[in-house]
Amino acid sequence: MRHSETPQLEPIRPSYHVTILRDDQLERLKSATLDILAQVGINCPSEKAVDIYAEHGAQVDRGSQIVRLPPDVVLDAISHAPRFYTMGARLPAFDIELDGSAFYCATDGCGVETIDFETRQRRASIKDDVARMARVADYLSSVGFYWPIVSAQDHPHTAPLHELDASFSNTVKHVQTETVMDEAMARYAVEMATVVAGDEETRRARPPLSSLVCTIAPLAQDKGGMESALVFAEAGLPVGFMSMANAGSTAPATLAGTVVAADAEIVAAMVLIQMAHPGAPVYHSLMPGIMHPRTGGYLGTAWEGELLYAVGVELAHAWGVPTLAGIFGTDAQVPGWQQAAEAGSSLLLTALCGADTGSGMGLVESCTLLHPEAIILDTDIYHRVRIDVAGLDTSPEALALDVIRDVGPRGHFLRERHTRDHVRQREFSDLVAQPRPDGSYRDPIDVAREKTNAILENHRPQPLDDAQRAEFERILDAAEGEMGGA
Amino acid sequence: MTSKTPDIVPFTSPFRGELLSPVQLRSLKQGTLRLLDEVGIHFPSQEALEIFADHRARVDWDGQTVRIPPDLVDRAMSTAPRSFTLGGREERFDLTLDGSCSYLCTDGTGVHVADLETREMRPSCKEDVAMMAQVCDALPLVSFFWPPVSAQDYGTTAPLHQCHAALIHTLKHIRGGMTVAPPLAHYAVEMATVVAGSERQRRRRPPICANICTIAPLAHDDDGLATALTYAEAGIPTSFMAMPTMGSTAPATPLGALVVGDAEVVSGMVLLQLAHPGAPVFHSIIPSLMHPRTGGYIGEVFAPVTMIAVQLAHAWGVPSLGGGSLSTDSATIDWQAGSDGGRGSALVPLIGGEICGYMGLTDSSMVLYPEKVILDHELCRGAYDLLHGFSFDDRDMALDVIAEVGPRGHFLAEQHTRRHIRDFRLSKLLHEHAGDPSPRAPREVAREEFKRIYETHQPRPLEPAVLAELDRILAAAEREAERK
Numbered sequence: 001m002r003h004s005e006t007p008q009l010e011p012i013r014p015s016y017h018v019t020i021l022r023d024d025q026l027e028r029l030k031s032a033t034l035d036i037l038a039q040v041g042i043n044c045p046s047e048k049a050v051d052i053y054a055e056h057g058a059q060v061d062r063g064s065q066i067v068r069l070p071p072d073v074v075l076d077a078i079s080h081a082p083r084f085y086t087m088g089a090r091l092p093a094f095d096i097e098l099d100g101s102a103f104y105c106a107t108d109g110c111g112v113e114t115i116d117f118e119t120r121q122r123r124a125s126i127k128d129d130v131a132r133m134a135r136v137a138d139y140l141s142s143v144g145f146y147w148p149i150v151s152a153q154d155h156p157h158t159a160p161l162h163e164l165d166a167s168f169s170n171t172v173k174h175v176q177t178e179t180v181m182d183e184a185m186a187r188y189a190v191e192m193a194t195v196v197a198g199d200e201e202t203r204r205a206r207p208p209l210s211s212l213v214c215t216i217a218p219l220a221q222d223k224g225g226m227e228s229a230l231v232f233a234e235a236g237l238p239v240g241f242m243s244m245a246n247a248g249s250t251a252p253a254t255l256a257g258t259v260v261a262a263d264a265e266i267v268a269a270m271v272l273i274q275m276a277h278p279g280a281p282v283y284h285s286l287m288p289g290i291m292h293p294r295t296g297g298y299l300g301t302a303w304e305g306e307l308l309y310a311v312g313v314e315l316a317h318a319w320g321v322p323t324l325a326g327i328f329g330t331d332a333q334v335p336g337w338q339q340a341a342e343a344g345s346s347l348l349l350t351a352l353c354g355a356d357t358g359s360g361m362g363l364v365e366s367c368t369l370l371h372p373e374a375i376i377l378d379t380d381i382y383h384r385v386r387i388d389v390a391g392l393d394t395s396p397e398a399l400a401l402d403v404i405r406d407v408g409p410r411g412h413f414l415r416e417r418h419t420r421d422h423v424r425q426r427e428f429s430d431l432v433a434q435p436r437p438d439g440s441y442r443d444p445i446d447v448a449r450e451k452t453n454a455i456l457e458n459h460r461p462q463p464l465d466d467a468q469r470a471e472f473e474r475i476l477d478a479a480e481g482e483m484g485g486a
Numbered sequence: 487m488t489s490k491t492p493d494i495v496p497f498t499s500p501f502r503g504e505l506l507s508p509v510q511l512r513s514l515k516q517g518t519l520r521l522l523d524e525v526g527i528h529f530p531s532q533e534a535l536e537i538f539a540d541h542r543a544r545v546d547w548d549g550q551t552v553r554i555p556p557d558l559v560d561r562a563m564s565t566a567p568r569s570f571t572l573g574g575r576e577e578r579f580d581l582t583l584d585g586s587c588s589y590l591c592t593d594g595t596g597v598h599v600a601d602l603e604t605r606e607m608r609p610s611c612k613e614d615v616a617m618m619a620q621v622c623d624a625l626p627l628v629s630f631f632w633p634p635v636s637a638q639d640y641g642t643t644a645p646l647h648q649c650h651a652a653l654i655h656t657l658k659h660i661r662g663g664m665t666v667a668p669p670l671a672h673y674a675v676e677m678a679t680v681v682a683g684s685e686r687q688r689r690r691r692p693p694i695c696a697n698i699c700t701i702a703p704l705a706h707d708d709d710g711l712a713t714a715l716t717y718a719e720a721g722i723p724t725s726f727m728a729m730p731t732m733g734s735t736a737p738a739t740p741l742g743a744l745v746v747g748d749a750e751v752v753s754g755m756v757l758l759q760l761a762h763p764g765a766p767v768f769h770s771i772i773p774s775l776m777h778p779r780t781g782g783y784i785g786e787v788f789a790p791v792t793m794i795a796v797q798l799a800h801a802w803g804v805p806s807l808g809g810g811s812l813s814t815d816s817a818t819i820d821w822q823a824g825s826d827g828g829r830g831s832a833l834v835p836l837i838g839g840e841i842c843g844y845m846g847l848t849d850s851s852m853v854l855y856p857e858k859v860i861l862d863h864e865l866c867r868g869a870y871d872l873l874h875g876f877s878f879d880d881r882d883m884a885l886d887v888i889a890e891v892g893p894r895g896h897f898l899a900e901q902h903t904r905r906h907i908r909d910f911r912l913s914k915l916l917h918e919h920a921g922d923p924s925p926r927a928p929r930e931v932a933r934e935e936f937k938r939i940y941e942t943h944q945p946r947p948l949e950p951a952v953l954a955e956l957d958r959i960l961a962a963a964e965r966e967a968e969r970k
Contacts (some may be wrong), residue, residue, distance in 0.1 A: 020876050
C-alpha cells in the first residue's frame with residue numbers, strides 16, 4: 001500500500017511574550033526548593049539511585065531512604081543540564097529543535113478508556129487505539145510529538161512496549177513515553193529507539209524517543225520510574241520529571257506551597273540524572289491539581305491551578321532546562337462547551353511564557369477518556385492560539401492602500417485581484433461555519449468526527465521498514481518472554 | 487425590598503501585549519491619513535458636509551465625499567480627550583477610560599431570544615432588556631450595560647425604550663444611544679439629563695454613551711451622523727464603530743481591513759471634534775472575514791488584529807471600544823461557543839482596550855440565551871483569577887508545613903490545609919456536582935443561577951419623580967414618531 005505524506009509541523013512561534021514572575025520571585029521559589037531539598041529531603045526507594053546521590057555529596061539516610069541535597073550539590077549537578085537540544089523523529093524533517101523560539105505540543109497520554117471508534121461505546125483502551133490515534137496525530141500539523149494516548153491494556157505485562165510499537169509504526173514523529181516504569185522495560189524501549197534511529201550515534205544525536213516519569217507527591221520518587229529514567233539517560237534519550245502535586249492533599253493548600261513542593265520533587269530527580277550522566281537532556285514539568293474541598297476530587301483545570309502551568313514554564317527556564325507544560329486537559333466528561341472553554345487558556349498563557357513543549361491534546365475526563373474526535377477539536381483551538389500569538393503582516397501589500405483607493409467609498413472588494421490573492425491565505429476554523437443544505441451550520445463535533453474518520457481512512461504514514469519491523473517483533477517477543485504475556 | 491448592587495470589578499493586567507512598534511503604528515496612521523486625504527469618505531449629510539467645508543476640507547457636494555487634509559485631521563483630533571468618565575447611577579459605578587484597565591460590557595444588539603421559561607425562540611422585546619439589565623446589575627464583572635437585544639415591541643422608538651429599560655433596571659453605565667431617526671435623538675439626551683439630575687451632571691458623569699456604526703468601505707450613514715452630532719453637542723460620549731469584512735467590504739488582509747476601518751472611525755471623530763471641540767469620542771474597529779467559500783460572516787478574528795485596533799485607538803489619543811470578546815458566531819451554547827468564550831476571556835487582559843468583553847449573545851450577536859451571560863461572566867472571572875498575576879509571601883510557601891508533613895505524607899490533617907483550602911476560588915458552574923459524584927452540566931447550573939438572580943436581585947429604583955419624567959419623555963417621543 002502506498003504511504004501518504006505527513007504534513008509539516010506548525011509549532012507555535014509567539015511574536016510577543018509575557019512574564020508571570022519577577023526575577024526576585026523566581027529566586028525566592030528556587031531558594032525555597034533548595035531549602036526543602038537540603039533540610040527535608042526526598043524519599044528515594046531505589047538503592048541504585050541512593051548510591052548515586054551518596055557518591056555525589058548528598059546526605060543519605062539509608063534506613064528511611066531519605067536523601068538530603070545540599071544547595072551546592074544541587075546547583076553543581078543541574079549546571080550540567082542542557083537548556084537546548086534536539087528531540088529527533090523517525091524522519092529528520094520532523095525533528096524538534098528545542099531552541100527557545102517555538103512551542104511544540106503533544107497529545108495527552110495514558111488514558112484508560114476509549115469511546116469506541118465504531119460502536120461509540122465506552123470500553124477499556126487497547127493497543128489498536130494507540131495505533132489509530134498515532135496515525136491521526138501524524139496527520140495533524142498541531143501535534144509536534146506523540147504521547148501514546150491510551151494504555152495498551154490488551155497487553156497487560158508489556159503494555160508500555162506495545163504502546164511504543166503502535167506509536168513508532170504509525171507516526172514518523174518523535175514519541176514520548178509516559179509508562180516505561182522499570183529498568184528492564186526501559187532497556188527494551190532503548191533497543192526500540194536504536195532500531196528507529198538506525199544506530200547508537202544517531203539515537204544520541206537525534207533521539208526519536210524520550211521518557212516522562214512522574215514523581216510521587218509529596219517529596220518522593222518511584223523506584224522503577226527512577227531506574228528507568230537512568231537507563232534512558234545513559235542511552236542519551238531525554239527524560240523529564242513531572243510533579244502532579246495536589247494542593248490540599250499531597251501538597252500545601254496554597255499555590256506557592258504547591259509550587260515549591262512540586263519543584264523540589266522535579267529538581268531532585270533531574271539532579272540524580274545529572275549526577276549519573278552529566279549533560280544528559282532532561283526537562284521539567286509542573287502539572288499540579290487542586291483538591292475539591294467538598295468532594296476531594298481532582299481538579300486539573302481550576303483557574304488558579306492553571307496559572308501554575310505558566311509558573312512551571314518560568315521555573316524550568318530558571319533552572320536552565322526546557323519545560324513540558326500543561327495544556328488543554330479538561331475535567332469535562334464529553335467534548336462540548338466546558339471542554340472547549342477550558343482548553344485554550346493554558347495553551348495561550350504557556351505559549352506566551354515561552355514554553356518549549358506541552359502535552360494534553362485529545363483526552364477528556366481529567367486525562368482518562370479518549371474521544372477520538374477530541375484531538376481534532378483541540379487542534380482547532382491550537383491553531384487559533386498559534387495565530388493569536390503570532391505577528392501580523394505589515395507590508396505595503398497587506399496595507400493595500402492602492403486597492404482601497406481603486407474601490408473607493410461604498411464600493412466592494414469582491415472582484416479585486418488582491419482579494420483573490422489573499423482571501424485563501426486567511427486562516428480560520430475548518431470545523432465551524434460548515435453549511436448544511438438548508439443553510440444552517442453543522443455541529444463542529446460532528447465535523448470533527450467526520451475528519452477523524454477521514455484521516456483514519458486515508459492517511460498511511462511512511463511505515464517502518466521490514467528490517468525495523470522484524471527487530472521490533474524480536475524485541476517484543478524477548479520482552480514478553482522475560483516479563484510474561486508471551 | 488431592594489438589593490445592593492455589588493461594586494464593579496475592572497480588569498487590570500500586568501500582561502498586556504503590544505504588537506506594533508511606534509514606527510509601525512505611525513506608518514499605519516499615515517495610511518489612514520492618505521485615505522482621508524486622497525480617497526475621501528462618503529458623508530451623506532448636508533450638515534456634515536457644511537461643517538467640513540467650513541473647516542477647509544475638500545468637499546465634493548455632488549458625490550457627498552469629503553477629503554480631509556492631514557493637518558486638519560491632526561488639528562481636530564488634538565481636541566479629543568484621551569480620558570473621560572462614563573457615569574453610573576452612583577459614583578462607584580463610574581468608568582474612567584484612561585487605559586489603566588478594561589471594563590467588561592454585554593454584547594448587543596440581538597433580535598431573537600430563547601425564552602427563559604419556554605425555551606422557544608421568539609423576537610426580542612423591551613422586557614428582555616429589563617430582565618438582562620436587572621441580572622447584569624448583580625454581576626460584578628459587567629461594568630457597562632449594552633442592551634443585549636432590541637425592544638422590537640416598539641417600532642421606531644425601540645432604541646429609546648432599550649435605553650429606558652436599562653436606565654431603570656441597573657445602576658451601571660448604559661450604552662443608551664444608538665442611531666435613531668434624527669428628531670428622536672434628543673429624547674435619549676433628555677432621559678440622560680433626568681437620570682443625571684442636571685445638564686451639568688450629564689456632561690460631567692454622562693449615564694449613557696452612544697455608538698454609531700459606519701458603513702464599510704469608507705462611508706457613513708446619514709441618520710447616524712445626525713444622531714452623533716446631537717449626542718456630541720450634549721456631551722454624550724460617542725464611539726464610531728467600523729465593521730470592515732475582509733474580502734467583501736475591505737481588503738482581504740487584516741492590515742487593509744484595519745486601515746479602512748480606521749479611516750471611517752477617524753473621519754467620524756474628526757467631524758464631531760470640528761463641530762464640538764472636546765466632545766468625548768472613542769474608537770472602535772470590529773473586523774470580520776468573509777468565508778471564502780460560502781460568503782458567510784466570520785466574526786472571530788485573531789488577536790493580533792484586535793490588539794492593533796486597540797493600539798490604533800490609543801495612538802489617536804482616544805479610548806478604545808474593543809478587545810477580548812466572548813461573542814460567538816455559534817447559533818447556540820455549544821463547543822464553538824465554549825471555545826470562543828474561553829479564548830475571548832483569556833484575551834481580555836492580554837489585549838486591553840477600555841471597553842471589551844461582549845458577553846451574552848450567540849449567532850454573531852443576534853440571539854440571546856439568557857444563561858449565556860452567566861457562563862460568560864464565569865469565564866471572565868476565571869480569566870481574572872488566571873491572569874491577575876501571581877503574588878506570594880514566605881508564609882504562602884508553607885515550608886514549615888512541608889517539613890512537618892515530610893516525604894510520602896499528606897496534608898489532609900494539617901491546620902494549614904483547613905485554613906487555606908477554601909481560599910481557592912473554584913467555579914460553581916464548572917465544578918458543581920449533583921447528589922451523585924457526576925458533575926452537572928454548566929449550562930443547566932447557569933440557567934438556574936440566572937433565574938435565582940432574576941427572582942431575588944432588585945436594584946435600587948429611580949426616584950418616582952424621575953420615573954414619571956422618563957415616562958413623559960417616552961410619551962413625547964412616541965407622539966413625535968407617530969407624526970413622522
